[in-house]
Amino acid sequence: MSIKSVAAKLFAKKIHKKTQAWATKPVASQKAVFLDLIKQAKQTQFGIDHHFDQIKTYEDFTKRVPIRDYEDLKPYVERVVKGEENILWKGKPLYFAKTSGTTSGAKYIPLTKESMPYHIEAARNAILLYIHETGKADFVDGKMIFLQGSPILEEKNGVKLGRLSGIVAHFVPKYLQKNRMPSWETNCIEDWETKVNAIVEETFNENMSVISGIPSWVQMYFEKLQQKGGKPVGKIFKNFNLFIYGGVNYEPYRAKFENLIGRKVDSIELFPASEGFFAYQDSQKEKGMLLLLNAGIFYEFIKSDEFYTENPRRYTIGEVELNVNYVLIISTNAGLWGYNIGDTVQFTSLKPYRIIVSGRIKHYISAFGEHVIGKEVECALQEAMLGTDIRINEFTVAPQITPAEGLPYHEWFIEFENEPKDRGTFAKALDNAMRKQNVYYDDLIAGKVLQQLVITKVAKNGFQDYMKSIGKLGGQNKIPRLSNDRKIVDLLKTN
Template sequence: MGIKAFLSEPLARYIVAQQHEWIAASREVQEKWRTGLVQKAMNTQFGKDHFFKDIHSYVDFKSAVPVSDYEDLKGYISKIKEGEENILWPGKPLYFAKTSGTTSGTKYIPISKDSISNHINSARNAILTYIAETGKAQFLDNKLIFLSGSPVLTETGGVLTGRLSGISNHHVPAYLRANQLPSYETNCIEDWETKLDKIIDETIDQPMSLISGIPPWVQMYFDRIIARTGKKIKDVFPEFSLFIYGGVNFEPYRAKLFESIGKPIDSIELYPASEGFFAYQDSQDEEGLLLLLDTGIFYEFIPTENFFDENPKRLSIGEVEIGKNYAMIINNNAGLWGYSLGDTIRFVSTNPYRVLVTGRIKHFISAFGEHVIGEEIEKALRYGMERHPEVEVVEFTVAPMVAPEQGGLPYHEWLVEFATLPNNMEQFVQDVDRRLTELNVYYDDLIKGSILRQLVLKPLRKNSFIDYMRASGKLGGQNKVPRLSNDRKIADELTKINQ
C-alpha cells in the first residue's frame, strides 16, 4: 500500500465519524443553517428587500422568501455581474459557474468563499466514505481521470467565470494532482472530440485506477479506446477498480458500460450541480444517496403534485415522507434563496436521509393529461432490458406525437439509439409499454380508453445523439439530453438527423 492510500484511512474514519454526528441531529442541523444563512445575509440587498431582520421562524421564512428560479433572481445576479457587492450574499462571489438553461439562456450561478467547500469537500468525502466502508484505498496510488469541461476561466464583473467542472479542477488537492489525468493543457481543449483523442493518448498506457464522468461521455471514451486497441477496458487498464459518476440515471447505461469494461467494479454515484453538491452514495449496500445536510444549504421540499399551485406547500427536512416525489428547493451560502433546482427527488430513508433523483419537474409528458415523469420512463425501459438481456441502449428520449402524419391515434414516440437491438422488437415494445401502464395509472387509462395507442419506438442510427449534441454545440463536458419532453423540439431534430 502506497503512502496516499495509507494516510487516507484515518482521514476516512474521521470524516465518517463527523458524518454520523450530523446525521444523528439532522433536523437541528438544518435549523442551524436556516437561521445562520438568514443572519449572515441580513444586510445584503436581498435580505433588506425581503425583511430578513423580521424572520424568527420557518413560518416567517416561508412568508418572506418566495420560491424562485433563475429568472426571478436574474435582476440581482445582473447587479453582481456589473460589479456590485452585497447583493445576494455578503461581498462578491468567488466564482460564477456558467451553465446553459433552456429558458434563461446562459446562467451565471454564484459560488462564494463560503460555498466552495460544499463543492470540493463533498466530492472528497464521497471517496473517503467509500474507503471507510470498503477498506479499499489502493486506487489512490495510481492514476485518476476526471472527464470534465475546460478549466479555463474568464471574468464577469470582476468574478472568475467558467464551467463548474473547470472551476473544481482548480481545487483538486495537491496530493492528488500528481496522479490526475489528463494534463492541464489537454483539459483546456474546447473541442470535445479533439480533446477526447488527446485524453486517450495521455491515458492509454497509464495505470488508471479511478475514472469519473457523466456516463454517456465515459462510454464514448471507452468506445474509442476499444476501437483503437481491440481490447476490453479491463485489459487496457488492469488497475481500474472504481467508477464515479453523476448527472444522469446510470441504469440505462449500466449494461453497456460494464460490458465495455469486461469485469464488475465498484461505483459511487454523486449528485452535484452548479448550485451545490447535494448528495452522494455513502454505501455500496444501501439504496439511495446521502443528502448532505451540514454543508451550507437549507433544503425545502414541495410535493410534485403541488408544485405549480399558486402557493405550494413547502416542507422542511423533518416533514418529508418516504416514497413521495418532491421538487427540491435550496437556500445556500452563496445567496440562492428559495431556489427551485427543477429536480425531483424521492426519499428512500429518513434515518439517515437518503434520496433518489427521479427526474426534472419540467421534464414530463402530459400532452394528454398523463403526466408521465422521467422515473417512470426509465423504470419501464429498465424492465424491458431485464426481459430482453441482449439489449444495450446508448441513449434515448421520449416525446408525444399528437397528430401522426399517417393518421390514427396519437402516441408516445421513443427515439432510442441501441448498441444491441432486441431480438424481438415487437415484444420489447409491448413489455416496455405494459410496464409504463403499470407505473402510471393515467397513461393506462388513456391506453384503455383508446385516447392513446401503444408507444412507438424508433431505432436511431449509430451516433445520432452525438451528432445532435454536436449540432447543438453541447458535445461533451457535463451536457446531457433530456430523457423526455412535452414538445417535439428534440425529437424532430433527431428525426432529421436520421433521414
Template structure:
C-alpha cells in the same frame, strides 16, 4: 500500501464517523443552517428586500421568501455582474459558475468563499466514505481522471467565471495533482472530440485506477479506448477498480458501461450541480444518496404535482415522506434563496435521509394529462431491456399528437447496442411496464385516448451526432429523457435508422 494510502486511512475513518454522527442530527442541522443563513444575509440587498430582520423561524421564512427560478433571481445576479457588493450574500462571489439554461440562456451561478467547501469537500467525503467502508485503497496508488469542462476562466466584474467542473479543477488537492489526468493543457481544449482523442492518447499507457464523469461521455471515452486497443477497458487498465459518476441517472448506461469494462467494479454516484453539491452515495450496500444536510444548504421540498401552483406546499426535511416525488428547493450560503433547482427527488430512507433523483420538472410528458416523468420511462425501458438482455445506448421520448381522429401516442427514440429479436414484442413489454408505473397513462391507453407507444430506432452514434449538431457534445451536457413537445423529436429526423 504506499504513503498516500497510509495517510488516507485515519482521515477516511475520521470523516466517515463525522458523517455518521451527522445522520442523527440532520433535522437540527438544517434548522441551524436556516438561522445562520438568514443572520449572515440580513444586511444584503436581498435580505433587506425580503425582511430578513423579521424572520424568526421557517414559517416566517416561507412568508417572506417566495419560490424562484433563475429568471426571477436574475435582477440580483445582474447587480453582481455590475460590480455591486452585498447583493445576495455578504461581499461578492469568488466565482461565477457558468451553465446553460433551457429557457434562460447562459446562467451565472454565484459561488462564495463560504459555499466553495460544499462543492469541494462533498466529492472528497464520498471517496473517504468508500475508503472507510471497503478498505479499498488501491485506487489511490494509480492515475485518476475526471472528464470535465475547461479550467480556463473568464472574468465578469473581476469575478472568475467558467464551468463548475473547470472551477473545481483549480481546487484539486496538491497531494492528488500527481495522480490527476488529463493534463491541464488537454483539459483546456474546447472541442470535445479533439479533447477526447487527446485524453485517450495521454491515458492509454497509464495505470488508470479511478475514472469519473457523466456516464454518456465516459462511454464515449471507453469506446475510443476499445477502438484503439482492441481490448476491454478493464483489460487495458487491469488496476481500474473504481468509477465515480453523476449528472444523470446511471442505470440506463450501466449495462453497456460494465460490458465495455469487461468486469464488475465498484462505483460511487454523486448529485452535484452548479448551484451546489446536494447528495452522494455513502454506502456500497444501501440504496440512494445521502442528502448533504450539514453543508451550507437549507433544503425545501415541494410535492412535484404542486410545483406550478401559485402557493405550493413547502416542506422542511422533517416533514418529508418516503416515496413521494418532490421538487428540490435550495437556500444556500452563496445567496440562492427559495431557488427552484428544476430537479425532482424521492426519499428512499429518512433514517438517514437518502434520496434518488427522479427527474427534471421540465422533462415530462403530459400532452394528454398523463404526467409521465423520467424515472418512470427509465424504469419501464430498463426492466424490459434487462429481461430481454438488450443494451440501450441512449434514448428520449416525445408525444406525437395525431390529426384526423387518429389516436396519439408516445414516440420513443432509442439507439440500441443490440437489437431485440422481436421489436414489436419489446415495444409491448415497455408499454406494459410504463402502464404499471403510471396509472394516468394506463387510463389513457385503456380508454382508447392514446394508442400504445411506438419505437423509432436511432442509428449508431446518432445521439452523439445530434448533440454535436447543437453544440452540446461532451462536458456536462445531457440529453433530456423526456420532452412535452416535438422540438427534439423533429431534430432527430436525420439520425433515424431507415428500416
C-alpha cells in the same frame, strides 16, 4: 498496502464519524444552517428587501421569501454580475458558474468563499465513505480521471467565470495532483471530440484506477479506448475498479458499460450542480444518495403534483415522506434564496435521509394528463431489458399527438448498441413496464386514449450528432430523457 492507502483509510474513518454526527441529527442540522444563513445575509440588499432582521422562524421566512427560479432572481444576479457588493450574499462571489438556460440565455450562478469548499469536500467525502464501507483503498495509488470542461476561466467585472467542472479543476488537492489526469493542456482543449482523442492517447498506457464523468461522455471515451486497444477497457486498465458519475441515472447505461469494460466495477453516484453539491452515494448497500444537511444549504420540498397550484405547501426535512416526488428548493451560502433548481427528488430512506433524482419539473410528458417523469421511463426501460442481451447507448421519449393513422402514442427514440431480436415484442414489454410505473398512463392505454408506445431506432451516433449540431457536445451537457414536445426528436437522425 501503501502508506497512501493506509492514510486514506484513517482519514475515511474520521470523515465517517463526522458525517454520522450531522446525519443522525437531521432537523437540528438544518435548523443550524437556516439560522446561520439568515444571520449572515441580514445586511445584504436581498436581506434588507425581505426583512431578514425580522425572521426568527422558518414560518417567518416563508412569509417573506417566495419561491423563485433564475428568471425571478435575475434582477439581483445582474447587479452582482455588474460588480456590486452585498447583494445576494456578503461581499463579492469568488466565481460565477456559467450555465446555459432555456429561457434566460446564459445563467451566472455565484460561488462564494463560503460555498466553494463544500463542492470540494463533498466529492472527496463520497470517495472516503466508499473506502470506509468497503475497505478498498488501493485505487489511491493509481491514476484518476474526471472528464470535465475546460479550466480556462474568463473574467467579468473582477470575478472569474467558467463551467463548474472547470472551476473545480483549480481546487484539486495537492496530494492528488500527481495522480490526476488528463494534463492541464489536454483539459484546456475546447472541442470535445479533439479533447477525448487527446485523453485516449494520454491515458492509454497509464495505470487508471478511477474514472469519473457523465456516463454518456465516458461511454464515448471508452469506445475510443476500445477501438485503439482492440480489447475491453478493463483489460487496458487492469486496476480500474471505481466509476464515479453524476448528472444522469447510470442504470440505462450499466449493461453497455459492463460490456465495454468487460467486467463489473463499483460505482459512486454524485449529485453536484452549479447551485450546490446536494448529495452523494454513501453506501454500496443502500439505495439513494445521502442528502448533505450541513453543507451551507437549507432545503425545502414541494410536492411536484402541487407545484403549479397557487401557494403550494413548502415542506422541510422533518416533514417529507418516502417515494413522493418533490421539487427541490434551496437557500444557500452563495445567495440563492427559495430557489427552484428544477430537479425533482424522491426519498428512499429517512434514517438517514437519502434521495434519488427522479427528473426535472420541466422535463415530463403530459400531453394527455399522464405526467410521466424521468424516473419512470428509466425504470421501465431497465425492467424491459432485464434478462435480455439488449444494450442501448442513449434514448429520449416524446409524444406523438397527431399520427398519420390510429391513436396517439408515446414515441421512444432509442440508439441501440445491441438490438432486440423482435422490436415489436420489446415495445410491448416496455409498454407493460410503463403501465406499471404510471397509473395515469395505464388508464390511457386501457381506455384507448393512447395506443401502445412506438420505438423508433436512432442512427448510430445520432444523439452525439444532435448534441454537436446544437453546440452541446461533451462537458456537463446531457440529453433530456423526455419532453412534452418534439423539438429534440425532430432533429434526430433515425433509421
